[in-house]
Amino acid sequence: MSNEFRGLNAIVTGAGSGIGLAVATKLKSEGATIFGFDINKGAMEGVATWIECDVGDSESVKQAVAKVTAEVAVIDILANNAGVGAVGSVLDATDDEWTRVFNINVAGIARVTTAVYSLLKKSNSPAIVNTCSIAASVGLPKRAVYSASKGAVMSLTLAMAADFVKEGVRVNCVNPGTADTPWVARLLAAANDPVAERKALEARQPMGRLVSADEVANAILYLANPQQRSTTGTVLAVDGGMYGLRLPQ
Numbered sequence: 001m002s003n004e005f006r007g008l009n010a011i012v013t014g015a016g017s018g019i020g021l022a023v024a025t026k027l028k029s030e031g032a033t034i035f036g037f038d039i040n041k042g043a044m045e046g047v048a049t050w051i052e053c054d055v056g057d058s059e060s061v062k063q064a065v066a067k068v069t070a071e072v073a074v075i076d077i078l079a080n081n082a083g084v085g086a087v088g089s090v091l092d093a094t095d096d097e098w099t100r101v102f103n104i105n106v107a108g109i110a111r112v113t114t115a116v117y118s119l120l121k122k123s124n125s126p127a128i129v130n131t132c133s134i135a136a137s138v139g140l141p142k143r144a145v146y147s148a149s150k151g152a153v154m155s156l157t158l159a160m161a162a163d164f165v166k167e168g169v170r171v172n173c174v175n176p177g178t179a180d181t182p183w184v185a186r187l188l189a190a191a192n193d194p195v196a197e198r199k200a201l202e203a204r205q206p207m208g209r210l211v212s213a214d215e216v217a218n219a220i221l222y223l224a225n226p227q228q229r230s231t232t233g234t235v236l237a238v239d240g241g242m243y244g245l246r247l248p249q
């Protein structure tokens with residue numbers, strides 16, 4: 001264990017499952033205290049203090065941050081990771097879907113960041129890491145609403161980094177490829193042929209496999225690490241080469 005996260009306080013949204021759970025688990029093993037903001041407790045028992053919170057609801061976020069404030073005076077790391085998906089082209093998307101996905105994936109980040117900001121400002125090494133997606137930077141079929149929301153997350157990350165740089169608050173994001181989490185397990189379970197669908201998702205990534213939640217969590221910890229004092233406004237791909245590589249078929 002290194003000492004870089006020892007004694008730091010972190011909020012991880014969506015900490016009950018998948019990438020958020022992997023982030024919380026790694027931060028805890030590095031000596032940090034974690035508050036998990038999630039609508040579900042999921043598997044965070046023994047890893048994080050579950051604070052029931054819907055990032056899509058302002059009142060819920062305010063109440064959650066009030067509970068954190070009762071426990072600690074400073075937050076050093078905010079991992080804005082909670083997100084929801086949507087399947088289909090623009091032709092399939094309903095108004096409700098546009099509103100719901102943008103409210104959680106994009107406004108959720110703004111809402112939690114705003115509510116936590118005064119606690120972050122008290123840290124000696126404040127860092128925000130947003131979970132974006134490969135869908136922000138390449139065109140994926142049948143992911144119109146979700147991709148648009150993650151494109152907004154990428155732009156928002158850069159805008160927040162610019163707004164907060166003079167106050168010493170670093171803001172970065174990770175762009176995972178398809179990651180082996182309960183989210184993807186649910187998508188596969190809903191497919192006509194889950195085995196063939198998984199093979200297709202694996203083949204889409206040049207490394208020929210899905211990314212693991214731990215690999216994404218490692219990247220988030222790298223960006224959150226107080227040692228990365230000069231890293232802000234960056235987008236770190238964790239995508240098995242999907243964004244940058246073009247291989248012969």
Ligand SMILES: NC(=O)c1ccc[n+]([C@@H]2O[C@H](COP(=O)([O-])OP(=O)(O)OC[C@H]3O[C@@H](n4cnc5c(N)ncnc54)[C@H](O)[C@@H]3O)[C@@H](O)[C@H]2O)c1
Pocket residue numbers: 013014015016017018019020037038039040042053054055056081082083084104131132133134175176177178179180181182183184
């Ligand atoms: N799995 C992938 O392939 C993949 C790829 C790229 C990006 N991502 C992004 O990673 C993030 C985490 O995804 P995952 O695969 O770990 O998913 P997951 O479904 O395993 O976990 C998501 C967690 O977020 C919580 N959550 C959902 N809505 C919430 C809300 N309104 N308020 C608070 N918590 C809420 C869920 O309860 C769950 O615990 C998401 O932002 C997703 O867009 C995932």
